[in-house]
Amino acid sequence: MTLPWTVLRLFCAALVFAVLVACSPDDEGAAPQPSDPDPVDELIELADPLLGRWSGDLEGMIERRQIRVLVPYSRTFYFLDERGSQRGLSFEFMEAFEDFLNEQLGRGHQRVNVIFVPVTRDRLIPWLRDGRGDVIAANLTVTPTRQRQVLFSEPWSRGIDEVLVSGPSAEPVETTDDLAGRTVYVRPHSSYFESLERLNRSFSQRGLERMRLEPAPGHFETGDVLEMVAAGLIDHAVADDYLARLWEQALPDLQVHENIVLRQGAEMAFAVHPESQQLKVKLDEFLRNHRAGTLFGNVTFRRYLENTRWVLEEGRDEAVARFAELADLFREYGDEYDLDWLMLIAQGYQESRLDQSARSPAGAIGVMQLLPTTGAEMGVGDITELENNIHAGARYVRWMIDRYYADAPMDEDNKLLFALASYNAGPRRVREMRREAERVGLDPNIWFDNVETIAARVIGRETVQYVSNIYKYYIAFRLVSRQQRLEVPIIEG
Known part of the structure; x- marks a missing residue:
């Protein structure tokens, strides 16, 4: 099972819909008739053909009036701020490219629109090659393996080193040879993985013990991994030097080893389909005045890579301690209701940061954020008491499964x-989203990448983010449980 960290397809659908509406007659005053299609269905039907598979070069994109940009959802490259506005390096670069292209075309209001399609990092290249996007805008390192799969633009940044990062309790590392026999956490499809595999081959040739490369889920961004390293959940990982320096400001316990270089002088570039030569030429032209080292590039990089405003996230300092305090209760009620207790405690962390004193504006109480009426229906006692609250939350999840999904x-x-x-x-x-998923050819019985996609389009970010966050915390707490020598299964990611 795979999990996108946050596949925010609603933005894509909304932008495409806006383009279509802009080209349609104004019928705002028309009264809806009983036979009118459901607005949500209409939105999906309009958006799907444009967000589906399409292959072609810049000429075709201009005719379609859209360029689909595949981006990873991260707190540096593409994200939504507290007001729901799109931000990030990838967003600002490609917004500038949209202006650059339209100024050259000189078509007035008939603009070519850049549409951002957030996907997990392990899907960037497969989706590009499959015609689900036109450009990858990410911190994508140019490697020989990738050059056989995609066509890279001129670099937007050069001279980047991949460096080792360590947690507060990791054994000292003075040279790369000290990594022999160590465990390093890494995304399998990343350039970091290629660098570590190259080092492992060197270890084997010289009779040293190979590193154990523990795979991070494909939806994890570098920042997610670095947070786990700084929290002591992981001893070692790899990061681009500029990202390591940024996160070092936000995470004081993160050790950045700028002398332990796994790849030196790397280049970052946009990627297009191998047959999109025209688009590559236009991106190269754009980058002459927008790459790192130009005024635009320097200002934009400084905004996101020197200022920790966008990467800081409060409320995690006590997470491991609270996990240790509450693990027995969650395991007890997970066992009683045949639920994965680590997923339950991850849900509790998402709901309240495992804080029994938390109260929502709607009156939800404590760790599992149950309303008093729901708590009373569970019949386990006063949910203002910690154990009863966890018990009620576990019973409610089990009731939900038995009531709605037992026979699915x-x-x-x-x-x-x-x-x-x-x-x-x-x-x-x-239930309605499962029906819609089946209607459009997705699997109604799989959440990730299927019903989740419909959820992002229909109700927006909240539920997709909710489930995604729980899975992320689940991975983190699984690592904590391993440190505490608790044997637990994992939902494969």
Whole structure:
């Protein structure tokens, strides 16, 4: 099972819809008739053909009036701020490219629109090659392996080193040879993985013990991994030097070894389909005055790579301690209701940061953020008491599974994920989204990349982010449990 960290396809659909509406007659005053299609269905039907597979070069994109930009959702390259506005390096570079292209075309209001399609990092190249996007705008390192798969633009940044980072309790590292026999956490499809594999081959040739490369989920961004390193959940990882320096400001316990270089002088570039030569030429032309070292490049890089405003996230300092305090209760009620207790505690962290004193504006109480009426229905006692609150939350999740998903043809992992989505969005909405997923050819019995995609289009970020965050915390707490020598299964990611 794979998980996108946050596939915010709603933005893509909304932007495409805006383009279509702009080209249509103004019928705002028309009264809706009973036979009118549902607005949500209409939006999906309009957006799907444009967001589906299409292959071609810049000439065709101009005719279609859209360029689809595949971006990873991260706190440096593409994200939504507290007001829901799109931000990040990738966003600002490609917005500038949109202005650059339209100024050259001189078509007035008939603009070519850049549409951002957030996907997990492990899908960037496959989606580009499959015609689901036109450009990859990310911190994509140019490597020989990737050059056989995509066509790179001129670099937007050069001279980047991949460096080792370590956690506060890691054994000292003076040279790369000290990594022999160590465990390093890394995304399998990353350039970091290629660099570590190259070092492992060197170790084997010289009779040294190979590193153990523990795979990070494909939706994890470098910042996610560095947070886990700084928290002591992981001993070692690899990061681009500029990202390591940025996160070092936000995470004081992060050790950045700028002398332990796994790849030196790397180049970052945009990527296009191998047959999109025209688009590459236009990107190269744009980058002459927009790459790192230009006024635009320097200002934009400084905004996101020297200022920690966008990467800081409060409330995690006590997470490991709270996990240790509450693990026994979550394991007890996870076992009682046949639920993965680590997923339950991850849900509790998402709901309240495991804080029993937390109260929501709507009156939800404590760790599992249950409303008093829901707590009373669970019949386990006063949910202002910590144990009763956790007990009620576990019982409610089990009730949700048994009530709505017991007979659904899905595996137990997906039943739990759908129950979590229902916990957040309500079972009726999830049922409607499953029907819509089946209608458009997605699997209604799989959350990630299927019903999740419909959720992003129909109700926006909240539920997708909710389930995604829980899975991220699940991975983190699994690592904590390993440190505490608790044997636990993992939902494969």
